[in-house]
Amino acid sequence: MTLDTVAASKPDMPMSEAPSARLRGYARPLLGLLLPVGSALAWEIVVWLGLSNGRLVPPPSRIFVTLLELARSGELTLHITATLTRVMAGFGLGVVAGTVLGAIAGYWGLARRLLDPTVQALRAIPSLAWVPLFILWLGIFETSKIALIGIGVFFPVYLGVMGAILSVDRKIVEVGRAFRLSGPAMIRRILLPAVLPAYVVALRVGLGLGWMFVVAAELMGASEGLGYLLLDGQQLGKPAQILAAIVVFAILGKTTDWLIEIASVPLLRWQDAFGRRGGAV
Amino acid sequence: MLVLDAIGKTYPNGVHALERFSADINLGEIVAIIGGSGCGKSTLLRAIAGLDRATSGTVTLDDIAISAPHEKIGIIFQEPRLLPWLSVADNIGFGLSELTADVRRQTVSRALARVGLTDKAQAWPRELSGGQAQRVAIARALVPQPEVLLLDEPFSALDAFTRRDLQDHLLDL
Numbered sequence: 001m002t003l004d005t006v007a008a009s010k011p012d013m014p015m016s017e018a019p020s021a022r023l024r025g026y027a028r029p030l031l032g033l034l035l036p037v038g039s040a041l042a043w044e045i046v047v048w049l050g051l052s053n054g055r056l057v058p059p060p061s062r063i064f065v066t067l068l069e070l071a072r073s074g075e076l077t078l079h080i081t082a083t084l085t086r087v088m089a090g091f092g093l094g095v096v097a098g099t100v101l102g103a104i105a106g107y108w109g110l111a112r113r114l115l116d117p118t119v120q121a122l123r124a125i126p127s128l129a130w131v132p133l134f135i136l137w138l139g140i141f142e143t144s145k146i147a148l149i150g151i152g153v154f155f156p157v158y159l160g161v162m163g164a165i166l167s168v169d170r171k172i173v174e175v176g177r178a179f180r181l182s183g184p185a186m187i188r189r190i191l192l193p194a195v196l197p198a199y200v201v202a203l204r205v206g207l208g209l210g211w212m213f214v215v216a217a218e219l220m221g222a223s224e225g226l227g228y229l230l231l232d233g234q235q236l237g238k239p240a241q242i243l244a245a246i247v248v249f250a251i252l253g254k255t256t257d258w259l260i261e262i263a264s265v266p267l268l269r270w271q272d273a274f275g276r277r278g279g280a281v
Numbered sequence: 282m283l284v285l286d287a288i289g290k291t292y293p294n295g296v297h298a299l300e301r302f303s304a305d306i307n308l309g310e311i312v313a314i315i316g317g318s319g320c321g322k323s324t325l326l327r328a329i330a331g332l333d334r335a336t337s338g339t340v341t342l343d344d345i346a347i348s349a350p351h352e353k354i355g356i357i358f359q360e361p362r363l364l365p366w367l368s369v370a371d372n373i374g375f376g377l378s379e380l381t382a383d384v385r386r387q388t389v390s391r392a393l394a395r396v397g398l399t400d401k402a403q404a405w406p407r408e409l410s411g412g413q414a415q416r417v418a419i420a421r422a423l424v425p426q427p428e429v430l431l432l433d434e435p436f437s438a439l440d441a442f443t444r445r446d447l448q449d450h451l452l453d454l
Binding site for chain 1: 330332349350351352355356358360362364365366367375376378405406407425
């Protein structure tokens with residue numbers, strides 16, 4: 001019996017489909033804007049129609065005007081710079097400590113047994129519990145704020161690195177052993193690349209917590225920063241300023257997260273992951 | 282000469298995988314170890330490769346006791362175990378890090394040609410078929426020129442045609 005089949009010519013992207021595929025490529029990120037922009041527009045219309053006075057929840061146009069005023073006076077740049085500097089310093093601190101200790105605890109069993117129970121106990125402490133202690137130890141100024149943000153970033157990075165190293169495929173590690181890699185070479189050539197996808201996730205979670213902790217840090221006595229802008233808006237009864245600060249937080253948080261995501265793309269091209277193909281339909 | 286002297290292996294859960302296995306294997310000899318599933322074939326090869334320590338007995342290669350992976354012994358596992366973050370060429374050159382970049386490139390290039398994968402040099406392992414991936418694993422094990430090459434059923438997961446093709450290919454190499 002013979003079975004003749006004609007292999008259909010199926011190029012990756014037929015010419016007729018190329019423009020629509022390109023359009024889909026542009027439209028996909030815009031899809032994420034649909035919910036916030038749609039909600040903002042809806043609220044704007046509600047206030048414009050007089051269905052709400054928009055006093056406690058100002059419409060987007062009023063928030064935009066507040067942002068413009070803050071930008072014109074130079075205050076916005078000042079507050080953004082202060083907050084960004086704190087987040088970046090705290091993030092750097094947390095990432096370095098989390099990566100080093102996570103790698104040590106993940107690779108050496110003895111270090112894990114020594115270190116991990118204490119770290120896990122410290123992780124259970126609510127972030128605000130550190131505030132009075134940090135103020136006593138490090139003063140009211142920048143150091144205590146950066147330390148608090150660093151604490152927030154440290155735990156997810158530590159846990160992410162340690163967990164990722166522990167879950168590296170034993171068979172892959174065995175390839176390194178078969179080629180007689182030394183400890184540092186094993187870490188550099190096998191473990192680090194293997195944990196990279198999980199590490200990127202840990203960094204993103206850590207950064208997200210860094211943005212949360214900066215608010216707590218700035219609420220504990222700051223004269224500049226977006227957290228200060230929030231507190232100032234609450235004390236002076238300016239909901240538009242509070243919402244403006246929240247919007248800036250959201251934009252900065254999303255932008256910095258996106259930067260990590262973009263930076264990791266060339267390093268993770270090798271992944272054969274579900275998400276690479278856009279996930280489920 | 283590879284000498285296996287009364288090798289025994291008992292796992293921590295009490296399972297006796299090997300008991301007093303002995304053999305003398307000369308240079309150039311091809312030896313097949315045949316047995317049912319779970320009879321200890323992989324355990325024996327892992328002990329010879331220095332990946333697992335035998336509970337008793339010794340493995341010696343040219344009078345050198347083997348208790349850890351050795352440069353003269355290469356192993357090809359049941360699965361290709363390619364490193365997914367390295368290209369095909371980098372996977373093949375993985376064990377050649379002590380060579381200069383130029384020599385390594387030439388060696389890898391020759392190995393790629395020998396396994397018929399020159400056009401896949403820059404491909405990721407995820408882009409290979411099962412047979413192609415196993416050919417890369419073979420090339421990776423062969424480029425350091427080991428004196429002993431251990432094959433732990435590397436073709437068992439492949440279809441009959443690919444298996445026959447790779448067996449012939451390996452004999453040619």
